[in-house]
Amino acid sequence: xxxxxxxxxxxxxxxxxxxxxxxxxxxxITPLRLAYARNHSMIKDLASExxxxxxxxxxxxxxxxxxxxxxxDMIASFPRTVVVAALICAGNRRAKMQEKTGKEVRGIKWSExxxxxxxWGGVLLRDILIxxxxxxxxxxxxxxxxxxxxxxxxxxxxSCYGGSIPLEEVMSKDGAAMLAYEMNDAPLTPDxxxxxxxxxxGYFGMRWVKWVDRITISRNESPNFYQQRDYKMLPECxxxxxxxxxxxxxxxxxxxxxxxxNSVVAHIQCLTLACPDQKTLKVTGYAYSHCPISRxxxxxxxxxxxxxxxxxxxxxxxxWSLWEGELIVDIDVDALEWAxxxxxNGRSKTRVTVISRAFDQSGSAQDTECRWxxxxxxxxxxxxxxxxx
Numbered sequence: 001x002x003x004x005x006x007x008x009x010x011x012x013x014x015x016x017x018x019x020x021x022x023x024x025x026x027x028x029i030t031p032l033r034l035a036y037a038r039n040h041s042m043i044k045d046l047a048s049e050x051x052x053x054x055x056x057x058x059x060x061x062x063x064x065x066x067x068x069x070x071x072x073d074m075i076a077s078f079p080r081t082v083v084v085a086a087l088i089c090a091g092n093r094r095a096k097m098q099e100k101t102g103k104e105v106r107g108i109k110w111s112e113x114x115x116x117x118x119x120w121g122g123v124l125l126r127d128i129l130i131x132x133x134x135x136x137x138x139x140x141x142x143x144x145x146x147x148x149x150x151x152x153x154x155x156x157x158x159s160c161y162g163g164s165i166p167l168e169e170v171m172s173k174d175g176a177a178m179l180a181y182e183m184n185d186a187p188l189t190p191d192x193x194x195x196x197x198x199x200x201x202g203y204f205g206m207r208w209v210k211w212v213d214r215i216t217i218s219r220n221e222s223p224n225f226y227q228q229r230d231y232k233m234l235p236e237c238x239x240x241x242x243x244x245x246x247x248x249x250x251x252x253x254x255x256x257x258x259x260x261x262n263s264v265v266a267h268i269q270c271l272t273l274a275c276p277d278q279k280t281l282k283v284t285g286y287a288y289s290h291c292p293i294s295r296x297x298x299x300x301x302x303x304x305x306x307x308x309x310x311x312x313x314x315x316x317x318x319x320w321s322l323w324e325g326e327l328i329v330d331i332d333v334d335a336l337e338w339a340x341x342x343x344x345n346g347r348s349k350t351r352v353t354v355i356s357r358a359f360d361q362s363g364s365a366q367d368t369e370c371r372w373x374x375x376x377x378x379x380x381x382x383x384x385x386x387x388x389x
Contacts, residue, residue, distance in 0.1 A: 005018060005019075005023070005033050005034055006018055006019070006033075006037060007019040007113075009108050009109070009110070010108060012042070013039035013040060013041055013042055013043070013156070014037050014039050014043060014191070015038055015039060015108055016036060016037045017036040017037075017110060017111060017113040018034045018113040020113075021112060021113060021266035021285075022266060022267045024113055024115075024266070025266045025267070025284060025285065025286055025322055028313045028315070028319075028322065029118060029119055029184060030116040030117050030118055032184060032186075032189065034116070035087075035116040035118065035183075035192065036113060036114045036116055038205065039191075040155040040156050040157070040161055040226065041152075041153040041161060043190050043191050044152050044190065045190040045194075046152070046194060046195055046211065047190075047194070049195075050071065050072070050195050051072060052070070053070070053071045053195050053196070053213075054069060054071065054213065055068070055069045055071070055074070055179070055196065055212060055213055055214065055215060056068050056069075056213065056214045056215070057069065057128065057129070057132050057214075057215045057216075058214075058215075058216055058217075059216050059217025059218060060217065060219060061133075061134060063133050063135070064132050064133040064134055064217060065132050065133045066132075067131070067132050069128070071181070071195050071196055074123060074128070074179070075123070075181060078124075078127050078128065078131075079123070079124075080121055080122070081121070081122060081123065081176065081178060082119060082120065082182075083119075083120055083178070083199070083201055083316065083318065084117065084118070084119050084120075084315045084318065084319045085118070085120060085199060085201035085202070085316075085318040085319065086115055086116070086118075086259075086288050086318060086320040087115070087116045087117075087118060087208060088114065088115045088204060088205055088259060089110060089114035089115070089204070089205050090204045090205065090206055090231050090256055090377040090378060091114065091375075091377055092110055092112060092114040092115060092262075092379070093111070093112050093264070093379040093380075093381075094107055094108065094109055094110045094377070094379060095109040095110060096111075096112065096381065096384070097370075097372060097373075097376045097381070098376065100381055101372040103372050105372070105373075105374065105375065105376030106241070106374055107375055107376050107377075112264045112266075115288070115320060117319050117320045118183050118184055119182075119183070119184050119185060120178065120180040120182065120183060120199045121180060121181065121183075121185065122178040122179050122182065122196075123179050123181075124176065124177070124178050125146070125177045125178055125179060125198075125215075126170060126171050126172075126177070128179065129170065129171065129215075129217075134171065134217065136171065138168060141167045141168045141171050142168065143219060144167040144217055144218065145165065145166055145220065145221050145222070146165055146166075146167050146170045146215060146216075146217060147162060147163075147164040147215070147216040147217075147218050147221070147224075148162060148163055148164065148198050148207075148209040148214070148222070149162040149212070149215075149216070149222070149224070150162070150209050150210060150211040150212050150214075151213055151214065152211040152213065153211075155225075155226075157225040157226070157230070158224055158225035158226065161210075161224065161226060162209065162222045162223075162224030162226065162227060163206055163207045163209055163222050163224060163226055164207075164218070164221045164222035165177070165200055165203060165207055165257060166257075167217065169200075169203075175201070175202075176199075176201050177198070177199065177200045178198075178199045179196050179199075179212065180193075180196070180198070180199040181194075181195060181196055192210065193210030193212075195211075196212055197209065197210040197211065197212060198210075198212050201318035202258055202259055202290035202291065202317070202318050203257055203258055203259065203290070204231070204256055204257065204258075204259060204378075206226060206230075206256075207257065221255065227255055228250060228251075228255075230375065231255060231256045231375070231377060232250065232253040232254065232255055232256060232375070232377070233253065233256060233375075233377055233378045234249050234250075234373050234375065235249065235253070235373070236371050236372055236373065238374050239374065240374070241374070244374065256378060259289055259290040260289065260290075260364075260366075260367065260380050261287075261288075261289040261293075261358050261359065261360045261364045261365060261366045261380065262287065262288055262358060263285060263287035263288075263296055263323075263356040263357060263358035263366055263382075263383045264285050264286050264287070264356070265283060265284075265285045265298075265354055265356050265383040265384060265385030266284050267283070267284045267285075267385070268281055268282070268283050268284075268354055268385045268387040269281065269282045269283075269387070270387055270389050271326070276331065277331050277332075278328060278329070278330055278331065279328070279329045279331060279352070279389045280326055280327070280328050280329075281300070281327045281328075281329055281352065281354065281387065282324065283298050283309070283325055283326070283327060283354050283356075284322070284323065284324040285322075285323055285324075285356055286321065286322055286323070287321045287356075287358040288320045288321065289358070289360035289364060290318075290360070290362075291317060291318075291360050292314060292321070292360065292361045293311065293358055293359070293360050293361070294359050294360055294361045295308055295311075296308070296309050296311065296321070296325075296356060296357070296359075297357055297358075297359075298325055298327060298354055298355065298356045299354070299355050299356075300327050300329050300352055300353070300354050302353075302355070303355060303368075303382075306357070307325060307327060308325070309323045309324060309325025309356075310325060311323050327354065329352050329389070349389065350389060351386050351388050351389075352386060352387055352389055353385070354384075354385050354386070354387075355382040355383060355384050356382060356383035356384075357382055357383070366380050366382070368380075368381055368382045369381070
């Protein structure tokens with residue numbers, strides 16, 4: 001792994017995120033040094049195996065051809081596609097869920113930095129599957145799944161890492177699921193999946209399988225642990241791993257796939273210092289969903305009134321959205337003077353809290369009352385930030 005500016009939450013396997021949202025959101029495209037690391041296995045450097053690295057394509061769909069693709073041949077044979085898409089961990093904001101609900105969650109206590117907006121270069125999965133005999137007609141694709149697997153290294157909870165998404169999503173002409181070999185116009189690094197990883201724009205990062213070496217078309221979802229027994233928003237009543245297993249909640253709860261609508265407050269700056277009873281606050285942050293964000297709103301009165309902010313960056317259909325806005329906040333100076341015993345030259349400070357919510361172009365809104373779940377995944381409660389004025 002190259003030079004990074006990450007806060008390490010686990011060494012083996014490596015799990016780390018950028019510690020400063022101000023620095024992270026300075027960049028429209030996330031530099032590699034700020035791209036979070038999420039792993040369920042050790043990181044393997046496969047540079048010496050690049051010339052011989054292959055991906056096996058097989059499955060149970062009638063008429064398809066089993067293929068073994070050499071990565072070098074694949075790069076030479078298929079057109080290169082570039083897409084900007086945000087890679088987001090399903091556990092992003094897990095620590096916030098625990099803080100807001102006061103209930104323990106299982107998993108790494110990620111803050112709000114497990115997001116990386118990158119420019120991915122690779123080959124469309126659709127093109128590869130068509131070459132293997134997968135029909136382009138939508139009716140023939142229904143009921144099938146594309147199962148990805150990486151057999152490069154054993155994982156914490158399974159012999160390999162795997163996951164799946166519906167075949168229709170991969171074959172959609174409006175989608176951009178790909179086998180990527182570049183990140184930000186450079187070859188993938190080992191920690192981000194060199195030589196080849198899955199990229200599924202609009203989906204949570206656990207489906208973006210790194211070091212992918214097998215793709216299987218199946219009538220069933222991937223049987224892998226990380227599809228069947230993890231990354232599911234279990235109901236609030238499931239209070240322990242034992243209950244989840246005993247009552248078969250893992251089998252009864254759908255796997256997480258598409259991104260939900262979400263926003264985060266990254267920074268609040270007080271612009272007016274001289275005026276004691278009115279402050280102007282500049283608020284910045286990010287938002288994302290499985291489709292473009294249509295608007296973001298902020299509030300300084302716990303949601304009584306909302307103010308639309310300006311989206312300063314959004315690229316294509318699957319990037320994150322950066323936003324900024326200003327709020328004028330009235331300060332009760334008399335109450336603060338009373339609290340500081342009438343000392344007008346040394347009044348007490350007060351803390352102002354700003355919350356955010358987002359809406360996307362499909363009509364979805366951020367679920368600001370997002371409930372607790374055992375694994376602490378998919379949290380999308382209001383973005384929250386505060387500043388002392």
